[in-house]
Amino acid sequence: MASYDLKNEVNDKYSLRGRVFQKLREDILSGKYKEHEELKEVAIGEELGVSRTPVREAFRQLELEGLIQIVPNKGAYVTGITAKDVKDIYMIRSLLEGLCARLATEKITKEQMEEMEENIYLADFHAAKGHMDQMAELDNRFHDILYEACDSKMLEHTLKDYHQYVLRVRQKTLSTNTRGRASNDEHRQIMEAIKSGDASKAEQLANKHMLNAYDNMVKNGLNEIYGDEAGVL
Amino acid sequence: MASYDLKNEVNDKYSLRGRVFQKLREDILSGKYKEHEELKEVAIGEELGVSRTPVREAFRQLELEGLIQIVPNKGAYVTGITAKDVKDIYMIRSLLEGLCARLATEKITKEQMEEMEENIYLADFHAAKGHMDQMAELDNRFHDILYEACDSKMLEHTLKDYHQYVLRVRQKTLSTNTRGRASNDEHRQIMEAIKSGDASKAEQLANKHMLNAYDNMVKNGLNEIYGDEAGVL
DNA sequence: TTCCGTATAATTGTATACAATCATACCATT
DNA sequence: AATGGTATGATTGTATACAATTATACGGAA
Numbered sequence: 001m002a003s004y005d006l007k008n009e010v011n012d013k014y015s016l017r018g019r020v021f022q023k024l025r026e027d028i029l030s031g032k033y034k035e036h037e038e039l040k041e042v043a044i045g046e047e048l049g050v051s052r053t054p055v056r057e058a059f060r061q062l063e064l065e066g067l068i069q070i071v072p073n074k075g076a077y078v079t080g081i082t083a084k085d086v087k088d089i090y091m092i093r094s095l096l097e098g099l100c101a102r103l104a105t106e107k108i109t110k111e112q113m114e115e116m117e118e119n120i121y122l123a124d125f126h127a128a129k130g131h132m133d134q135m136a137e138l139d140n141r142f143h144d145i146l147y148e149a150c151d152s153k154m155l156e157h158t159l160k161d162y163h164q165y166v167l168r169v170r171q172k173t174l175s176t177n178t179r180g181r182a183s184n185d186e187h188r189q190i191m192e193a194i195k196s197g198d199a200s201k202a203e204q205l206a207n208k209h210m211l212n213a214y215d216n217m218v219k220n221g222l223n224e225i226y227g228d229e230a231g232v233l
Numbered sequence: 234m235a236s237y238d239l240k241n242e243v244n245d246k247y248s249l250r251g252r253v254f255q256k257l258r259e260d261i262l263s264g265k266y267k268e269h270e271e272l273k274e275v276a277i278g279e280e281l282g283v284s285r286t287p288v289r290e291a292f293r294q295l296e297l298e299g300l301i302q303i304v305p306n307k308g309a310y311v312t313g314i315t316a317k318d319v320k321d322i323y324m325i326r327s328l329l330e331g332l333c334a335r336l337a338t339e340k341i342t343k344e345q346m347e348e349m350e351e352n353i354y355l356a357d358f359h360a361a362k363g364h365m366d367q368m369a370e371l372d373n374r375f376h377d378i379l380y381e382a383c384d385s386k387m388l389e390h391t392l393k394d395y396h397q398y399v400l401r402v403r404q405k406t407l408s409t410n411t412r413g414r415a416s417n418d419e420h421r422q423i424m425e426a427i428k429s430g431d432a433s434k435a436e437q438l439a440n441k442h443m444l445n446a447y448d449n450m451v452k453n454g455l456n457e458i459y460g461d462e463a464g465v466l
Numbered sequence: 467t468t469c470c471g472t473a474t475a476a477t478t479g480t481a482t483a484c485a486a487t488c489a490t491a492c493c494a495t496t
Numbered sequence: 497a498a499t500g501g502t503a504t505g506a507t508t509g510t511a512t513a514c515a516a517t518t519a520t521a522c523g524g525a526a
Contacts, residue, residue, distance in 0.1 A: 015480095040508095041507075042507080042508095051480060052482090053479080054481095056509095057293060060293030064297040072509090073488065074487090074508080075507075088385040088387040091388075095332060096325065096329075099324065099328060152317075154325065155321055155324075155325060248510095273478095274478070275476095275478095283510080284512070285510095286509080286510055286512090287510065287511095289479095305478085306517055308478075468526085473521085474519100474520080476518085476520085477516105477517080479515075479516065480514085480515070482511100483511085483513100484510085484511080485508105486508085489504100489506075490503100490505075490506090491505095492504095494502095495498105495499085495501095496497105
């Protein structure tokens with residue numbers, strides 16, 4: 001299911017649809033297009049200098065990624081994420097990242113383990129320097145390594161979907177210095193559990209890591225952003 | 234994310250793209266198109282009397298559903314499901330159906346509970362009569378009710394995706410009389426746990442229900458169908 | 467024979483024209 | 497003034513023509 005994804009992305013860089021897709025994806029994730037904003041085929045086509053056809057196809061891909069919704073005969077709208085969605089996603093991720101860590105304990109390769117260690121080491125450095133952007137990127141990469149290491153393309157695909165889905169929210173909330181440090185410490189614990197072959201511990205730690213990340217988001221004003229739209233948090 | 238899905242499907246019935254989508258979906262699930270078979274835009278367009286445009290768009294939707302893969306500049310291929318995929322899906326579903334049952338214990342509505350009871354009652358009848366087709370349909374419906382009852386559109390969407398994904402495999406393997414009965418008994422236990430408000434028990438039972446379903450598949454010749462392609466089962 | 471390159475055919479990618487649908491504004495009627 | 501209907505514009509849906517890419521077949525050179 002996901003085995004060709006990477007290849008496709010590379011190829012897509014050279015197709016108009018691929019370029020439109022990447023541009024729109026970036027603009028949605030960065031917040032240029034707000035929630036529930038309507039995306040019009042001709043407007044975007046003109047802006048990027050292409051016809052409607054590749055734009056329409058890019059729309060379908062964006063829908064596939066969950067970034068927009070297409071309503072027949074009406075239009076394409078940037079997907080809204082409610083506070084409840086975020087809560088549910090972290091609940092689901094908590095279970096699945098745990099499973100992922102458990103599987104990775106048996107399946108992780110030497111190279112993946114080394115990249116993981118390097119990732120944590122680097123994150124320590126950037127945490128000390130207060131480089132929040134690099135921290136965020138390393139955090140993303142850590143989880144991607146974990147997803148790849150579990151050797152299950154079904155699980156990897158699902159986790160990547162959810163991971164990306166919350167990126168929009170996270171960019172605005174995770175950027176507190178203290179959480180960056182704590183998060184990396186938890187990464188280290190997970191890594192060590194995997195390295196020592198303790199699958200249950202790795203599962204438990206990855207589990208908790210997600211719940212902690214969510215708690216931190218709530219503390220740091222998720223309510224202010226996505227607040228009442230979804231009720232309780 | 235999934236809140237408009239139903240509405241779209243209804244609307245799509247009246248668009249060419251929607252009709253092409255449904256036809257192809259049915260043909261893939263029923264096995265008319267074999268795994269890894271290439272779907273050609275013009276051939277399908279001619280067969281259904283439409284141009285390439287709606288066919289192309291239907292392809293994107295099918296990719297969204299995980300039924301085909303599109304390789305840029307090459308073609309669209311029916312997604313292959315390996316034995317390992319099936320194993321991974323059931324592992325994931327075991328966790329998520331557990332979570333779903335737990336959430337449903339608090340959120341289920343009176344109407345949903347009644348439909349669930351009716352479903353189990355009917356399944357008893359058809360089990361006695363040996364009506365395997367109805368049993369399969371009721372089984373599908375039971376899980377759909379559960380997904381809706383958890384009141385999380387993120388979780389519901391993910392579970393429905395996986396559920397559909399294994400339908401192709403299940404149609405060929407679940408049709409043993411004994412499993413149909415046992416499966417319905419497990420449904421009843423889950424339902425009763427939910428009804429009594431015991432969320433932990435419901436989670437645990439739903440968990441086990443998935444693992445049992447998987448074990449049954451393995452026993453009943455999953456290997457013969459998807460066998461060596463994926464290695465161990 | 468084997469290998470490589472070119473020519474040809476088949477297939478997907480893109481642009482554009484036209485049809486169908488939906489939103490809006492305006493006018494008529496009550 | 498409020499309501500309803502029609503006309504107009506805007507937007508998406510579909511068909512088709514053409515461009516770009518890929519696969520295949522064939523022929524020549526080593």
